[in-house]
Amino acid sequence: MPAARDETDHQSSGCALSRRGLLMAGAGATAVTAAGTAPGVAAQVPSPPAPPPQENLVATTRVTLSVNGQPHSLVLDNRTSLLDLLREHLQLTGTKKGCDHGQCGACTVHLDGRRVNACLTLAVMHEGARITTIEGLGTPEKMHPMQSAFVRHDGYQCGYCTPGQICSAVAVLDEIKAGVPSHVTGDLTARPLLSIDELRERMSGNLCRCGAYSNIIDAMADVAGLAVPGNGDRRPA
Template sequence: MEAAAQTPSRPGARPQENLVATTRVTLDVNGQSHTLDVDNRTSLLDLLREHLRLTGTKKGCDHGQCGACTVHLDGRRVNACLTLAVMHQGARVVTIEGLGTPERLHPMQAAFVRHDGYQCGYCTPGQICSAVAVLDEIKAGLPSHVTPDLQARPLLSIDELRERMSGNLCRCGAYSNIIDAMAEVAGVPVPGAGDRRPA
């Protein structure tokens, strides 16, 4: 990373007023390398949306409370609004645009469509990115708050899925359909799920 500071541009301004510290950062985003000079205060979310125009990742609360901005960072899910872009030199980022395409959906995207796991759709990119990561976490044996035995591998259960998705909020209330979609991909039976599927 190269750090630089821009000189004051406003006539008569004191030097400290207009200094903007920037850093050159290179990221692998959805399989493509990008090198940008960014203000050190730029969040990963703003880099994705404002600099790379990857607007699938949504800005909801901008405080890490809703999960709409969830992306994969070096294989783990993060709230992109809570981390600075310059902290991730050389990192690999996958956004909703990198999971699948309209012609070839990721299995989780296809399951969300089948189970109507969205309504307005605003939170859906973060929900899907989080859902994919949840299944990876369970497969890797990472425990959650509802894992009964922290020394044992967590069970792939509806309770585990619900707990792990609790950081992703849906104001439309599509939670049961989201869990149905995840359960289908994971191969977990959901009691009464057939009653909730759209006609």
């Protein structure tokens, strides 16, 4: 019996491959085909081509506008706020950056005759616009009547919010004159009354951490020709 088994093995070995060898050879061939390399060698996955070098991707726009009567043409990052245009590009630092979220009013300027918070609007939105800042209202030698009234009534303490307060105060009187209603206007079809309540309501978006509110209203009442609060019926001379 052992001799017969040896003969069978010998006859099997005379074939090209044993069953085990055939299976191993097939698996090796499959691996070579799939990986594209010899068995036992790690497959090399080609790396993606490197992207071409990119230049500055910041989008810019040329903006031309008038600031305090002077024309300016600048190429700006599209994300530049009107406030940063004034302060960083034109060095008009009278307009202050307070909260930078439209909550304090320190950055108030006049845009085409209407007051806006300069921190909340992009410069590229105002091609051809007319901007007036505190520097454009008056100078130390020739002050705007509202600036003079703020000095006369001590409408400031630290002074940081004062440029925005003055720009807003000037716009408030123009709004009332133009008949623009406010939240305390009783009848929206009627012209708003020029009153202390109207002044207070319309100035509520300008914050003063020093608390000079009563003096600010005094200054505005002075310019508007109203009786100054606390002085009875006496009108300012």
